[in-house]
Amino acid sequence: MTRLEKVLDRRRLNRALLRRQLLSERSKLGTEDALRHLLGLQSQQPIPPYFGLWSRVEGFAPEDLAGPLTERRAVRATLMRCTVHVVTADDCRRLRHVMGPVIDRQLYGNPGRAAELKKIPDLERLAEAARELLAEPRGSKELGELLAERWPQCKPAELARIAQFVVPVVQTPPRGLWGRSSRPAWAAVESWLGSPVDRTAEVGEVVCRYLAAFGPASVADMQKWSGLTGLTEICSRLELRTFRDEQGRLLYDVPDAPLPDEDAPAPVRFLAEYDNAILSHADRSRIIDDLHVAKVISKNGIVKGTVLVDGFVAGVWKLEKAALTVTPFAALSAMHAEEVEAEGHRLAAFAEPAARARSVRIAPVG
Structure with missing residues (x-):
């Protein structure tokens, strides 16, 4: 070798x-x-x-x-x-x-x-x-x-x-x-x-x-x-x-x-609950800061949906009917907030194509 x-x-x-x-x-x-x-x-x-x-x-x-x-x-x-x-x-x-x-x-x-x-x-x-x-x-x-x-x-x-x-x-x-x-x-x-x-x-x-x-x-x-x-x-x-x-x-x-x-481009992405990208390494620091792991993975093994900003987990998301809420771990720049909202609207449209109204809300830092 x-x-x-x-x-x-x-x-x-x-x-x-x-x-x-x-x-x-x-x-x-x-x-x-x-x-x-x-x-x-x-x-x-x-x-x-x-x-x-x-x-x-x-x-x-x-x-x-x-x-x-x-x-x-x-x-x-x-x-x-x-x-x-x-x-x-x-x-x-x-x-x-x-x-x-x-x-x-x-x-x-x-x-x-x-x-x-x-x-x-x-x-x-x-x-x-x-x-x-x-x-x-x-x-x-x-x-x-x-x-x-x-x-x-x-x-x-x-x-x-x-x-x-x-x-x-x-x-x-x-x-x-x-x-x-x-x-x-x-x-x-x-x-x-x-x-x-x-x-x-x-x-x-x-x-x-x-x-x-x-x-x-x-x-x-x-x-x-x-x-x-x-x-x-x-x-x-x-x-x-x-x-x-x-x-x-x-x-x-x-x-x-x-x-x-x-420095390769890394667009905003929404990862699903239990996503393999989060769970498939012993050292998860390549995608999520150690300080944020407990906010994503609970003690009983529940894994929340996450949002990638600049390639790294920057928050969690939850979809209730056609209302998507993103809770960031730190304040997002205006550019990143706009990208998160745009991708969030696309996600809501995928999940609820028949909904008359959809919303994306960026919650206070959690």
């Missing part, structure tokens, strides 16, 4: 992240190609990915994601960090295999679940039964009750949860569709997509794709995004270029990935 060891400052890392996250300029990629490039979008809440794609893809409309979800070209599945992400169908098959250790660790590492696991002498039998039941979509309550007929010594809710770990599953529509709401229902990956998890997928491939979408990045950053361990050894076997950040940490990157200048 050739080590360049050039130091990249915070602004250079910021501009690289914006470019690779399709935030410095809206992309002309189609929705599925954008999802593929981004390695999906976090989606434990169904609607934020629509806002995330709107900020990244030129001309994005809700049906551009709802269509692939309905047609099974994209899915919502438990993957990185054992969290639901919306990804392409092909990526679901590959990422589910690579993230298997993360999901297994969540299954076996939960002390509260250990007692229930001890009541199941043959977990493979449970997986086989769950796979048969999940040949069609089922809610967790129904799944648990059906499994409890065979394992009456176990709590139905825990049986359903365990089944969703030991069988690769997806959340099925209408959950995740714009303008519609439903309780989560689950189906086996193999049944829903017509083919099984791809067990040829390798961790190194996913590391390189992560770097293309989020890099340059440290091993700690990769682990934060994925939940995987042992990545230092993986990186040592890959053909990667290396840098240092201002703290001296080793950063890896794929060859020829864009590294824009630190």
Whole structure:
């Protein structure tokens, strides 16, 4: 491996992240190609990915994601960090295999679940039964009750949860569709997509794709995004270029990935709740000041929508019907306030196209 060891400052890392996250300029990629490039979008809440794609893809409309979800070209599945992400169908098959250790660790590492696991002498039998039941979509309550007929010594809710770990599953529509709401229902990956998890997928491939979408990045950053361990050894076997950040940490990157200048343009962007650009590094300083993290990410894991000004998180936003409120962390210049209002009106128009009146308000500094 050739080590360049050039130091990249915070602004250079910021501009690289914006470019690779399709935030410095809206992309002309189609929705599925954008999802593929981004390695999906976090989606434990169904609607934020629509806002995330709107900020990244030129001309994005809700049906551009709802269509692939309905047609099974994209899915919502438990993957990185054992969290639901919306990804392409092909990526679901590959990422589910690579993230298997993360999901297994969540299954076996939960002390509260250990007692229930001890009541199941043959977990493979449970997986086989769950796979048969999940040949069609089922809610967790129904799944648990059906499994409890065979394992009456176990709590139905825990049986359903365990089944969703030991069988690769997806959340099925209408959950995740714009303008519609439903309780989560689950189906086996193999049944829903017509083919099984791809067990040829390798961790190194996913590391390189992560770097293309989020890099340059440290091993700690990769682990934060994925939940995987042992990545230092993986990186040592890959053909990667290396840098240092201002703290001296080793950063890896794929060859020829864009590294824009630190003064590259950075338009105002609205990031969705739980946006990957905020959550996918151990060191978030490339996009959000440490002092502001607690204003965005609550102790119970709720992540607010944020506003980028000059590439960095400058406030949070909330949309109620057609009224958008932006709460900045510091006073905005007149130019930036005008840009925030203009982009905010575009966001409100996307979210509420039929509204007779829309408003954008910049609240006092919060």
